[in-house]
Amino acid sequence: MDPVTRLGVVGCGLMGSGIAEVAARHGIDVRVAEATPDAVEAGRRRLTASLDEGVRRGKLGEEQRDQALARLSFSHDLSDLADRQFVIEAVAENRDIKTDVLRALDKVVEDPAAILATNTSSIPIVDLAVATERPAQLIGMHFFNPVPVQQLVEVIPALTTSQETVQRTRDVVQRLGKQAIQAADRSGFVVNALLVPYLLSAVRMVESGSARPDDIDRGMELGCAHPMGPLRLLDLIGLDTAQAVAESMYEEFKEPLYAPPALLRRMVAAGHLGRKSGRGFYTYDG
Ligand SMILES: CC(=O)CC(=O)SCCNC(=O)CCNC(=O)[C@H](O)C(C)(C)COP(=O)(O)OP(=O)(O)OC[C@H]1O[C@@H](n2cnc3c(N)ncnc32)[C@H](O)[C@@H]1OP(=O)(O)O
Ligand SMILES: NC(=O)C1=CN([C@@H]2O[C@H](COP(=O)(O)OP(=O)(O)OC[C@H]3O[C@@H](n4cnc5c(N)ncnc54)[C@H](OP(=O)(O)O)[C@@H]3O)[C@@H](O)[C@H]2O)C=CC1
Structure with a gap:
């Protein structure tokens, strides 16, 4: 299967902005979706400020920052994620909001093989998986705050998640320069x-x-x-x-x-x- 080159991120708060930043820094084309134009602008500011902080701390050069920014696009329309191969949901920790967003994503994302990952900290992955038409391609992918600094991602397959989805998710973790541990789908993971x-x-x-x-x-x-x-x-x-x-x-x-x-x-x-x-x-x- 082709490596993931087109990533989507939904939600550009503390975590979504960090995930999008790290992916763009690692050469991936990233499209970020937020709910409103104001939230898009707030997310863009948060992400740009973190990249600037990375430059200030000597973690990346100005040219690398500019290249990362050029790989990022933003939208307040979820349907702009239609061509994504892998989408990470990072909206608020609320079961109803996440279910609505994942159901909508499931309809919008055109590639039937595309993976939907959720950054939930505690909501059962299987509940979110069965709310979509692609339970085998839904998985937990739990990053840590602040994302540009913390090395870990917990990978959490639901009972419905396929082994191929697990492997592809682990490949993305590696591509982002992070380390994975696998956890069972129990609230709070490890x-x-x-x-x-x-x-x-x-x-x-x-x-x-x-x-x-x-x-x-x-x-x-x-x-x-x-x-x-x-x-x-x-x-x-x-x-x-x-x-x-x-x-x-x-x-x-x-x-x-x-x-x-x-x-x-x-x-x-x-x-x-x-x-x-x-x-x-x-x-x-x-
Ligand atoms: C709730 C959940 O579901 C799960 C969770 O996420 S739980 C939360 C997990 N997170 C933690 O436990 C965070 C614990 N705190 C920390 O690790 C640190 O205090 C902190 C990283 C948050 C802040 O660090 P700080 O006060 O800036 O300390 P500092 O020592 O200057 O920075 C730490 C490193 O991060 C780097 N850094 C900080 N901000 C950065 C940025 N925006 N971009 C790149 N690197 C950055 C620094 O350069 C430094 O790197 P080196 O060690 O290589 O020099
Ligand atoms: N904070 C942390 O330390 C960690 C959090 N997580 C998990 O990450 C997820 C996000 O948390 P965090 O980033 O901290 O939360 P934030 O509140 O910082 O960000 C959530 C973002 O989601 C946006 N949002 C809400 N509804 C929608 C929607 N329907 N479509 C698109 N965007 C939407 C919010 O926009 P608006 O503000 O306009 O409502 C906000 O920008 C949660 O599941 C959380 O449990 C995981 C690891 C660590």
Whole structure:
């Protein structure tokens, strides 16, 4: 089968913009679809700023940045992804939104052999697969934040996913310069199953008044050499996304450790979503 040269990405938020950036940097023609013209412009700005940051940090040259930008196109019309061979869905962590987007993609993408991958953090892959007419070609492809920096992609076949789809997805991971691990289709896969209870425990520690956010974070940064403590990491992930992930995991396992703490729910209700809204456990400029 031909290697993937035409990739689609749906959703250009924190993750979609990172996935599109990395693919374009690795020589792939990438078309990004967002829901509205305003969201397209916000996504384009986010992606361009990250490429500029890569240049500033010496990760790529100005010419490479410009070549990556030339490989990227943007649209607010999903049907512009019709000619794609492989599409990665990275819209909000909401089962209904993802189901609608994947069903629409299934109809729009012309090549019956094309693969639809979802970047969901916690929604069962099989539920999304059977919502489409191509359950053998739907797979979980879970990137990590920030995508240009983190090396891992979890590859998650559903019970319906074909072995050919798994292999083709692994080939794309390699093409993007990332490393794959394979995980079973259980909510949270490998990494979030371990990470989320830890993050939620830190929120409960703040909630109970046992320690302040900065002390908890410095504890894990200085005591365990984590690059960032759990509350700074929650602010990076987005508290709305973290809540949605915890809810899916709790729905699947009914395990109290996965239940979103009241403080997390209150912060999301208040719009304190972390870095992306300028305020979470900490405040951010710009
Ligand atoms: C919720 C889910 O479903 C799953 C998830 O994603 S969970 C979240 C997983 N992510 C994490 O755990 C992130 C943990 N934090 C980190 O790794 C780091 O704190 C961070 C990368 C986010 C920020 O790093 P930073 O403060 O900028 O530290 P810094 O040491 O300067 O940068 C780290 C590296 O990233 C590179 N980098 C940073 N921004 C970059 C960019 N835009 N483009 C390219 N490279 C970049 C830096 O150059 C540096 O590379 P070297 O190590 O080769 O020098
Ligand atoms: N944040 C993280 O650390 C990680 C997240 N993930 C997963 O990645 C996915 C995306 O998360 P993240 O990028 O953080 O979320 P964001 O909220 O940053 O981005 C989601 C994007 O999807 C867009 N969107 C919503 N509905 C549609 C639609 N119908 N068509 C096209 N675009 C749409 C949103 O646009 P608008 O803003 O206009 O609504 C927004 O730009 C989730 O499934 C999440 O679980 C995976 C790994 C890590």
